[in-house]
Amino acid sequence: MMRKNPALIYTAVMGILIFAFSLFNAEAKPVFDSEQAFKYLLKQCDFGPRPPGSEAHEKTCKYLISELKKSSREVVTQEFIGKTTHKNLDLTNIIAHFGKDSDHKILLAAHWDTRPYADRDPDPENRDKPIIGANDGASGVAILLELARIFHKHPPDIQIIMVLFDGEDYGMITEDMFIGSRYFARNLKDEWRPDYGILIDMVGDKELDIYKEPYSYRFAPDIVEKVWSLAEKLNLDGIYHELGPPVLDDHIPLIEEGIKCIDIIDFNYPYWHSLEDTPDKCSAESLGIIGKLLVELVYSENH
Ligand SMILES: [Zn+2]
Secondary structure: OOOOHHHHHHHHHHHHHHHHHHHHHHOOOOOOOOHHHHHHHHHHHHHOOOOOOHHHHHHHHHHHHHHOOOOOOOEEEEEEEEEEOOEEEEEEEEEEEEEOOOOOEEEEEOOOOOOOOOOOOOOOOOOOOOOOOOOHHHHHHHHHHHHHHHHHHOOOEEEEEEEOOOEEEEOHHHEOOHHHHHHHHHOHHHOOOOOEEEEEEEOOEEOEEEEEEEHHHHHOOOHHHHHHHHHHHHHHHHOOEEEEOOOOOOHHHHHHOOOEEEEEEEOOOOOOOOOEEEHHHEEEHHHOOOOOOHHHHHHHHHO
């Protein structure tokens, strides 16, 4: 019979303890569930096109508020009349708070409305029909809904102001676009003013190509560098160091009000503003890339 070797027993016990601790730790670390995010994308698309004034717009608004209420300590809405050059619209920005009481605040935003007409559809017959907006609308919101679930489970050390903007994509000219973000920026309460903001838009494309957006780089170069260096650290596919095309988007009204805000956007999407912007052009993997990046960003910030 072999004698029991105390050193071996000690090593075995320590090994088991380290293994159990690592399991516990893995459990505690926030993990972005890209499949769940994709379900949020599908759910929004199931309502159909969601332009302001439509029944689907109203239903989606209720859905988003009830979904956020499951995880946020405070969900408020900004209901207002959005004036376009030819119409008045009933619009709603949805704002949710997460995280611990801290002076350090980050704003995360996406637009939830979809474009009322597919003016870039290859078929002229389709150009006055509303789009489903799987990528242009649902993708950014899907990531934020999944983040909301994570923030509820693992409250960040900093404050997160999450905003779903309405009226981003109503018209052909800038006056008829970014209506929700303009309203939010011009009616900003002190408690909402973040240290910086991240806007995500068109981030679900299966073939993800994200370049640094030039307005973001001009007005918030440090935030662009911070986010892009995290992407590099995580070795994420589809995020490139070069500058891409300048994009007017919901970050501009925030920048105009003195908030550093960047836009993470894939503007290389052939189905943009066409009836072909449907879920099959998007993927859970792409949502997962941006989700993982934002999880890393939020949990690496200290209060
Ligand atoms: Zn659009």
